[in-house]
Amino acid sequence: MALNMSRRKKTGDDDDIPMAPMIDCVFLLLIFFMVSAVMRVPPPFTVTLPDSATKHEFTRKKFNLFISTDGRISIDDQEMLTLEDMELFIAAHENQISTLIIKADKRAKHGVVIDVVERAKQRSSKTEGLEIAFAVSEEN
Secondary structure (H helix, E strand, C coil), rough: HHHHHHHHHHEEEEECCHHHHHHHHHHHHHHHHHCCCCCCCCCCCCCCCCHHHHHCCCCCCCEEEEEECCCCECCCCCCCCCCCHHHHHHCCCCCCCCCEEEECCCCCHHHHHHHHHHHHHHHHHCCCEEEEEEECCCEE
């Protein structure tokens, strides 16, 4: 009789639902979505890109340079207070920048855009120079 009682207690433990595989699946899904997500960092100010009739595709890169209508400059979410700060940032991250994509507002002053381009090229230590592209509106 004592033998039968111990068997019944063991079968009662087997009725639990195993949670470990479900927790493993949840964490795997979480890791998958974290790794596959594209993080787009908005600039600290709004930029309205100009329209263009021609189109050239560039791969999305980590560093985008934004220029606002009032001449403020930002690289991704980090605002640059002066052009010298921008030069130092580009020089420090030059190995990671294959193409510097400039997203200037369509009402930005032409002189500011040219200053940014010239200073970015001057700080580049690459013999062929820093490759620079201008972004335009993606809407049709």
